[in-house]
Amino acid sequence: WGAHFDLVKGIEELKRQRNALILAHNYQRPEIFHGVADIQGDSLALARAAAESDADVIVMCGVHFMAETAKLLAPDKTVLLPAPDAGCSLAESITAADVRALRAAHPGAPVVCYVNTSAAVKAECDSCCTSANAIEIIENLGAPEVIFVPDEFLASHVAANTSVRIIPWRGRCEVHERFTGAEIKEYRSAADVFVLAHPECPPDVQRAADFVGSTSGMIAALERHRPERAMLITECSMADNVSGAFPDTEFTRPCNLCPHMQRITLPKIHDSLMRMSPQIEIADDVAAAARRSVQRMLDLGG
Ligand code: 13P
Numbered sequence: 190w191g192a193h194f195d196l197v198k199g200i201e202e203l204k205r206q207r208n209a210l211i212l213a214h215n216y217q218r219p220e221i222f223h224g225v226a227d228i229q230g231d232s233l234a235l236a237r238a239a240a241e242s243d244a245d246v247i248v249m250c251g252v253h254f255m256a257e258t259a260k261l262l263a264p265d266k267t268v269l270l271p272a273p274d275a276g277c278s279l280a281e282s283i284t285a286a287d288v289r290a291l292r293a294a295h296p297g298a299p300v301v302c303y304v305n306t307s308a309a310v311k312a313e314c315d316s317c318c319t320s321a322n323a324i325e326i327i328e329n330l331g332a333p334e335v336i337f338v339p340d341e342f343l344a345s346h347v348a349a350n351t352s353v354r355i356i357p358w359r360g361r362c363e364v365h366e367r368f369t370g371a372e373i374k375e376y377r378s379a380a381d382v383f384v385l386a387h388p389e390c391p392p393d394v395q396r397a398a399d400f401v402g403s404t405s406g407m408i409a410a411l412e413r414h415r416p417e418r419a420m421l422i423t424e425c426s427m428a429d430n431v432s433g434a435f436p437d438t439e440f441t442r443p444c445n446l447c448p449h450m451q452r453i454t455l456p457k458i459h460d461s462l463m464r465m466s467p468q469i470e471i472a473d474d475v476a477a478a479a480r481r482s483v484q485r486m487l488d489l490g491g
C-alpha cells in the first residue's frame with residue numbers, strides 16, 4: 190500500500206475538485222477496489238449508481254461496455270474510462286448487423302442482449318439483461334422463444350432454468366471459458382469446498398458447482414452459507430476483493446485474470462481525472478435506442 194499512497198491521495202484530491210464518483214467492478218485490482226472506489230459492485234449496480242449519483246463526472250473502473258451503459262443511464266454526466274482499450278471478448282463477438290440477421294432468421298422472436306454488448310448492439314435489441322436478472326427478464330417478455338445474445342454459456346444456463354425456447358449466439362468470455370469441470374472435481378477431492386461459478390463458465394463447470402450466479406449473486410450466496418472453504422470460479426481478483434468481508438472463510442481458486450479489467454490502474458485513473466479524458470461518447474440515435482433496451486430491462490424487473 191505504501192507505493193500507492195501518493196497516487197491514492199492525488200486521486201482523492203482530483204475527485205473533490207471534479208465532483209467525481211469512482212465506480213469499481215468486482216474484478217478490479219484490490220488497490221482500486223479498496224483504495225479509491227466510492228461504489229463497488231456488479232455491472233448492473235454500477236450503471237444504477239451512475240444514474241442515481243449527483244456527481245458531474247463518473248470514472249468507470251471496469252470495461253468499455255460498462256462505461257457505455259453508465260453513459261446511457263447518465264447522459265448529462267461526463268463518463269471517463271481510464272483505459273479506452275479495456276474491451277470484452279463477449280462484447281466483441283457480435284455486431285449490430287449480426288443481430289439484424291438473427292431477427293430476419295427468426296421472425297417474431299424478441300431479442301435479449303446481455304449487458305456485455307456494445308451500445309450499437311443494445312440499440313438493436315428489445316431488452317438488455319445482466320447475469321443477475323437474465324431468467325427473470327426473458328420470462329417477463331412473455332414470448333415462447335427468445336433470441337439471446339451473445340454468451341452461449343449464459344444462454345445454456347438460462348435454457349436449463351426456463352421453459353422459454355432460447356435461440357443462442359456463439360460468443361464466449363475469454364476468461365470464464367478456460368475453467369474446466371475436471372479442475373473443480375480435482376479441488377473437491379482434496380478438500381471440502383463450497384464452489385460458486387459465474388454463468389459465463391462452460392456447462393460442465395456449472396454442473397460441478399454448488400451455486401451459479403452473477404458476481405453480486407455469489408457474494409449474497411457467501412453471506413447466506415458462510416462456508417469454511419470457498420472457491421470462486423470467476424475472475425481471479427474477485428476473491429482478493431471480497432475475502433476481507435468473510436474472515437472465517439478460506440478462499441481457494443484456479444486463477445484466471447481478465448486482461449481487460451487489469452488495464453485499469455491507479456496511474457491511469459489519476460491521469461484520466463487530470464486530463465478529463467478519455468470520455469465516452471455515443472451517437473444520439475444509437476444512444477436513444479440502446480437506452481430503451483436498458484430501460485426495458487429495468488421496467489421488466491431487472
Ligand atoms: P457481473 O454482471 O456478474 O458483474 O459480470 C460482468 C462480467 O463481465 C463477468 O465476466
Ligand code: SF4
Pocket residue numbers: 252276277278279280305362363364365389424447448449450
Ligand atoms: Fe468480458 Fe470476460 Fe472480462 Fe467479463 S471477464 S469483462 S466477460 S472478457
